[in-house]
Amino acid sequence: MIQRAKAAINGIVQGVGFRPFIYQLAKKKGLGGYIANTSTGVDIEVEGETEEIEIFFQEIHLRKPPLARIVHVEWQYLPPRRYRDFIIKKSQVQAQRSTLVSPDVSVCDDCLREMNDPRDRRYRYPFINCTNCGPRYTIIKDIPYDRDKTSMASFSMCERCRNEYEEPLDRRFHAQPNACWDCGPSVYLHEYNGKPVDGADPVSETRELLKSGKIVAIKGLGGFHLTQPMERRSNDSGGERIGRKSP
Ligand SMILES: [Zn+2]
Numbered sequence: 001m002i003q004r005a006k007a008a009i010n011g012i013v014q015g016v017g018f019r020p021f022i023y024q025l026a027k028k029k030g031l032g033g034y035i036a037n038t039s040t041g042v043d044i045e046v047e048g049e050t051e052e053i054e055i056f057f058q059e060i061h062l063r064k065p066p067l068a069r070i071v072h073v074e075w076q077y078l079p080p081r082r083y084r085d086f087i088i089k090k091s092q093v094q095a096q097r098s099t100l101v102s103p104d105v106s107v108c109d110d111c112l113r114e115m116n117d118p119r120d121r122r123y124r125y126p127f128i129n130c131t132n133c134g135p136r137y138t139i140i141k142d143i144p145y146d147r148d149k150t151s152m153a154s155f156s157m158c159e160r161c162r163n164e165y166e167e168p169l170d171r172r173f174h175a176q177p178n179a180c181w182d183c184g185p186s187v188y189l190h191e192y193n194g195k196p197v198d199g200a201d202p203v204s205e206t207r208e209l210l211k212s213g214k215i216v217a218i219k220g221l222g223g224f225h226l227t228q229p230m231e232r233r234s235n236d237s238g239g240e241r242i243g244r245k246s247p
Pocket residue numbers: 107108109110111112129130131132133134
């Protein structure tokens with residue numbers, strides 16, 4: 001029997017690859033319907049054989065993405081609407097805001113592999129990320145979690161990044177902070193007085209500065225991190241500094 005099921009799922013279900021996961025699962029089961037981020041989590045409608053729908057909901061729990069946490073699922077059967085396809089709908093903004101937001105997640109093995117591969121277009125790109133890793137909490141300004149509600153909104157994706165973002169089988173499908181050397185944030189080095197340090201690779205240069213005993217303020221996505229070599233921490237004898245020290 002063909003039925004339609006409507007579900008509201010609450011928990012950490014935004015910014016963790018939940019929509020692409022549901023999309024692929026529904027496609028695999030031949031179910032029509034949609035998924036959308038809401039201010040309280042995600043809304044899902046699926047339509048198909050009762051048995052497939054029940055398996056679909058079981059598999060959500062069994063196979064959900066590693067960073068997803070399901071707190072509450074509410075679902076019910078409704079008369080079918082003859083959905084032809086399964087789609088990811090535009091997020092629904094509601095007055096009530098109660099979804100959980102994922103913390104920032106350190107770089108995953110797949111991204112590390114790309115970052116260290118000289119043939120990869122993100123070779124040594126410091127802001128590499130994907131659906132399973134990267135910044136979340138520190139870039140989110142509001143929910144539902146979509147790029148236009150993050151500090152990445154001002155970086156418009158290049159064609160290649162956009163293609164990854166829009167391709168359901170890509171591991172960066174709907175990865176909101178998706179970026180590369182051509183379109184994303186860049187890294188640069190300034191002296192303490194704001195004078196740019198030209199020519200050098202900022203990351204290698206920073207490493208050299210730290211090795212030579214300098215203090216460097218590294219601006220990340222969530223603020224500044226003051227760094228100095230371990231051996232200097234107990235013995236702060238001053239010297240030339242490139243970053244500002246906290247008062
Ligand atoms: Zn990753």
